[in-house]
Amino acid sequence: MSLKIISLLGIPVKLHYTLVLGAIFISWTLAVGYLPSEYPGLSSMTYWMIGVISAVLLFASVLVHELAHSHIAKKNGLPVKRIVLFIFGGVSEIEEEPKEAHIELRMALAGPLTSFLIALALWSLQYIARAFEASVIIYAPLEYGAYINAVLGGFNLLPAFPLDGGRVFRAGIWYWKKDLIKATRIATKMGVFFAYLMIFGGLVLIIGGIFIGGLWLTLIGWFLKSGAESSYRHTIIGEALAGVKIRDIMTREVHTVDPDYSIKEVVEMRFSQYKHTGFPVEKDMKLLGIITIEDIRKIPREKWQETKVNEAMTACEKLTCASPDEPAVDALIKMSKHNIGRLPVQDNGKLVGIITRSDILHAIRIRTELG
Numbered sequence: 001m002s003l004k005i006i007s008l009l010g011i012p013v014k015l016h017y018t019l020v021l022g023a024i025f026i027s028w029t030l031a032v033g034y035l036p037s038e039y040p041g042l043s044s045m046t047y048w049m050i051g052v053i054s055a056v057l058l059f060a061s062v063l064v065h066e067l068a069h070s071h072i073a074k075k076n077g078l079p080v081k082r083i084v085l086f087i088f089g090g091v092s093e094i095e096e097e098p099k100e101a102h103i104e105l106r107m108a109l110a111g112p113l114t115s116f117l118i119a120l121a122l123w124s125l126q127y128i129a130r131a132f133e134a135s136v137i138i139y140a141p142l143e144y145g146a147y148i149n150a151v152l153g154g155f156n157l158l159p160a161f162p163l164d165g166g167r168v169f170r171a172g173i174w175y176w177k178k179d180l181i182k183a184t185r186i187a188t189k190m191g192v193f194f195a196y197l198m199i200f201g202g203l204v205l206i207i208g209g210i211f212i213g214g215l216w217l218t219l220i221g222w223f224l225k226s227g228a229e230s231s232y233r234h235t236i237i238g239e240a241l242a243g244v245k246i247r248d249i250m251t252r253e254v255h256t257v258d259p260d261y262s263i264k265e266v267v268e269m270r271f272s273q274y275k276h277t278g279f280p281v282e283k284d285m286k287l288l289g290i291i292t293i294e295d296i297r298k299i300p301r302e303k304w305q306e307t308k309v310n311e312a313m314t315a316c317e318k319l320t321c322a323s324p325d326e327p328a329v330d331a332l333i334k335m336s337k338h339n340i341g342r343l344p345v346q347d348n349g350k351l352v353g354i355i356t357r358s359d360i361l362h363a364i365r366i367r368t369e370l371g
């Protein structure tokens with residue numbers, strides 16, 4: 001659930017709906033907590049204005065940080081799908097792993113370096129603003145922006161994969177061991193360790209009465225933990241399936257079903273005989289749809305005799321198909337996107353095979369365990 005706003009440097013930027021919650025939350029904590037203690041004696045309206053400007057400045061800074069990562073990625077030929085801004089910050093969705101450790105290093109460092117540069121620029125601006133006795137509405141957000149960008153740069157340098165510092169750490173091991181998967185495994189363990197440390201630290205703060213700060217830290221820790229694990233899976237899958245086409249691993253020998261079969265027949269002749277959970281429906285060499293266990297489960301047992309396959313199947317129009325020359329990793333993406341376990345493979349409208357989740361998992365297993 002996100003909204004595309006703009007393209008910057010040729011990269012689409014999307015706002016996730018949780019960003020709104022994040023902006024409200026940050027404006028609120030600034031307006032009622034941080035600002036009154038830093039700049040006493042102002043009206044509550046002024047605090048809220050500074051709070052909102054500061055929150056917008058924070059997310060704009062996060063965006064520039066992500067743009068720095070994405071820009072270096074693009075310059076090195078890696079496809080950047082988009083940047084998503086959400087409640088915990090930003091994510092650059094870069095679809096491939098860098099080819100070499102030194103590219104990863106530059107990509108990872110670009111973000112924190114940018115944040116430190118923004119901090120320096122905003123700090124200089126607030127200095128000038130104060131020298132010219134500008135209004136607090138101008139210099140307070142600049143001061144907060146300088147501070148928060150320094151924190152952002154510093155936090156991201158923690159060696160907790162997939163944070164930038166963790167990527168720098170992974171690039172180092174990668175360069176040293178010449179093995180991306182091994183480096184990712186070590187970096188992920190470190191990332192998960194830091195994530196638990198944050199969750200634990202957050203819980204200690206909550207028990208100690210610092211509720212909001214503690215909750216925030218716990219949530220970031222939890223987010224980091226799932227980020228580390230999914231980045232690890234992503235790397236393993238991407239590496240194991242690099243260069244693999246659907247035609248290399250699809251099942252060619254497909255047991256098809258005639259659309260005029262009854263459900264009873266198809267259960268007896270197909271589902272009971274073979275261990276597949278779905279069969280393509282074909283007539284005169286033309287793919288009409290697919291019949292799966294889920295489709296059959298919707299038909300009451302007493303109607304199995306009278307119901308035909310073409311009444312129960314998922315028709316071709318609703319079907320996601322694949323072509324034999326597509327990368328295998330795309331098939332996996334399609335399956336998880338549509339929450340299905342198999343794709344019929346078509347070549348010029350002709351059914352040439354079927355690819356299932358287990359075909360792909362098998363290929364990943366063979367390639368990671370046997371090299």
Ligand SMILES: [Zn+2]
Nearest residue numbers: 111112156164
């Ligand atoms: Zn970063």
